[in-house]
Amino acid sequence: MGEPRVLVVGTGFAGYHCLRTLERVLPAGAAELMAVNPTDYMLYVPLLPEVAGGSLDPRRVAVPLRPKLPRTRLVQAHVTGLDLAARTCTAVDVEGREQVLEWDRLVLTAGSVTRLMSIPGVAEHAFGFKSVAEAVFLRDHVLRQVELAEQATDPAERAARATFVVVGAGYTGTELVAQGQQLTRSALRGRNGLSESEVKWVLVDLAPRVLPGLDERLSGPAARVLRARGADVRLETSVEEVTAHCAKLTDGSEIPTRTVVWCVGVRPDPLVESVALATVKGRVVVDPTLAVPTHPHVFAAGDVAAVPDVFNDGEPTPMTAQHAQRQGKLAGRNVAASLGHGTFGTYRHRDLGFVVDLAGSQAVANPLHVPLTGLPAKAVARGYHLLAMPGNRLRVAVDWLTDLLVRRQVVQFGLVPEAGVRLGDAEKVGAANRG
Numbered sequence: 032m033g034e035p036r037v038l039v040v041g042t043g044f045a046g047y048h049c050l051r052t053l054e055r056v057l058p059a060g061a062a063e064l065m066a067v068n069p070t071d072y073m074l075y076v077p078l079l080p081e082v083a084g085g086s087l088d089p090r091r092v093a094v095p096l097r098p099k100l101p102r103t104r105l106v107q108a109h110v111t112g113l114d115l116a117a118r119t120c121t122a123v124d125v126e127g128r129e130q131v132l133e134w135d136r137l138v139l140t141a142g143s144v145t146r147l148m149s150i151p152g153v154a155e156h157a158f159g160f161k162s163v164a165e166a167v168f169l170r171d172h173v174l175r176q177v178e179l180a181e182q183a184t185d186p187a188e189r190a191a192r193a194t195f196v197v198v199g200a201g202y203t204g205t206e207l208v209a210q211g212q213q214l215t216r217s218a219l220r221g222r223n224g225l226s227e228s229e230v231k232w233v234l235v236d237l238a239p240r241v242l243p244g245l246d247e248r249l250s251g252p253a254a255r256v257l258r259a260r261g262a263d264v265r266l267e268t269s270v271e272e273v274t275a276h277c278a279k280l281t282d283g284s285e286i287p288t289r290t291v292v293w294c295v296g297v298r299p300d301p302l303v304e305s306v307a308l309a310t311v312k313g314r315v316v317v318d319p320t321l322a323v324p325t326h327p328h329v330f331a332a333g334d335v336a337a338v339p340d341v342f343n344d345g346e347p348t349p350m351t352a353q354h355a356q357r358q359g360k361l362a363g364r365n366v367a368a369s370l371g372h373g374t375f376g377t378y379r380h381r382d383l384g385f386v387v388d389l390a391g392s393q394a395v396a397n398p399l400h401v402p403l404t405g406l407p408a409k410a411v412a413r414g415y416h417l418l419a420m421p422g423n424r425l426r427v428a429v430d431w432l433t434d435l436l437v438r439r440q441v442v443q444f445g446l447v448p449e450a451g452v453r454l455g456d457a458e459k460v461g462a463a464n465r466g
């Protein structure tokens with residue numbers, strides 16, 4: 032009998048922190064730690080809008096896994112199947128080679144994917160925004176549209192190329208519009224072929240306020256910042272259809288554009304659907320120790336798991352990094368306890384508030400539920416990210432400082448092909464394209 036093997040699927044917030052905890056609490060030789068993830072880094076997703084806006088280099092949000100997890104065997108692959116009875120997992124690597132991995136404890140932390148709705152044209156024409164590839168593509172695409180708008184001789188084409196539509200005014204869409212406005216402003220500096228008033232950012236949401244899932248006191252200030260910078264914020268409005276050249280809205284308007292970004296929310300990773308486990312809203316049902324009640328050797332945490340929130344009548348905790356990180360740590364502790372090391376704990380975490388960076392000197396935040404705006408919120412937002420990031424902190428801080436002191440570098444490389452970032456393509460390509 033060898034060491035029991037703990038297999039963690041996904042090394043995002045929950046998986047990464049689970050493994051860090053296991054490496055800390057398990058004595059040497061107590062278990063073999065293995066993780067399967069399509070990339071060799073942990074993606075710090077909350078700063079992706081800054082990558083799209085060009086204030087952060089893409090590598091800053093990719094925290095290298097190997098130096099951080101020296102005891103873990105990392106398998107760079109994509110899990111395609113799980114056999115809970117046989118306790119095996121099938122993984123396919125980047126070259127399409129399949130391997131079957133055995134496990135004694137399984138931790139599911141595969142996160143979530145962009146939620147597609149059956150709105151005509153969205154899959155074919157809208158861009159997703161959840162991976163480094165999508166953020167880098169979007170930055171290049173926006174800059175290219177600015178160039179092409181300036182060169183266009185047809186006024187209609189010029190206006191369409193200079194219009195950017197973001198659907199979903201949650202923290203992702205709101206931050207993306209804010210960062211996008213900064214990016215286009217930087218791109219226009221020193222030019223005379225296209226003016227700032229010709230560039231339009233449109234934020235659309237069905238909800239009556241921006242940041243609908245967050246503290247109401249953050250919504251008004253955030254909307255005011257975006258509108259003061261010229262954004263067209265359309266609330267209680269949805270998208271009826273997206274075509275290659277237009278977004279049709281439910282208020283009857285048609286917005287000529289070459290750019291629709293889909294930020295309407297996420298759903299658990301499709302891997303969950305392939306496993307016969309009970310789910311709530313697509314998330315794996317777990318008990319307060321994060322174990323699956325019918326399979327005590329299987330644990331789940333983060334976006335993929337329906338973890339009962341003791342502070343909200345047992346409703347599943349929201350899909351946030353704040354919860355995923357803490358659930359990952361608890362999963363690590365409880366997996367260790369299930370192997371005879373330490374004691375079990377249950378999940379209890381009261382929301383500490385949220386930060387929304389609105390680019391420039393603007394942000395909104397409610398640390399410990401105290402609403403802040405402007406520079407104090409900005410300081411809290413940046414301080415929070417620097418503390419929450421598991422690595423690359425100095426590099427991120429230097430990028431931010433550089434962005435304050437010198438003009439943003441506005442260039443496109445066009446390295447990410449458009450095929451793969453359209454939402455429908457991303458669905459087909461699956462997790463191999465994420466991360």
Ligand SMILES: Cc1cc2nc3c(=O)[nH]c(=O)nc-3n(C[C@H](O)[C@H](O)[C@H](O)COP(=O)(O)OP(=O)(O)OC[C@H]3O[C@@H](n4cnc5c(N)ncnc54)[C@H](O)[C@@H]3O)c2cc1C
Nearest residue numbers: 041043044045076077110141142333334350351352353355
């Ligand atoms: C643009 C954006 C901004 C956000 N900003 C914030 C914020 O400011 N604050 C906040 O609290 N939350 C924020 N969130 C939400 C937060 O990022 C998620 O709730 C959090 O990442 C969930 O952590 P997780 O570990 O469950 O999943 P993830 O962090 O997504 O990690 C899942 C991992 O599993 C891997 N994986 C997926 N499928 C497989 C498979 N089949 N096989 C192997 N590996 C697989 C993925 O590649 C990934 O590495 C944001 C989300 C987005 C998209």
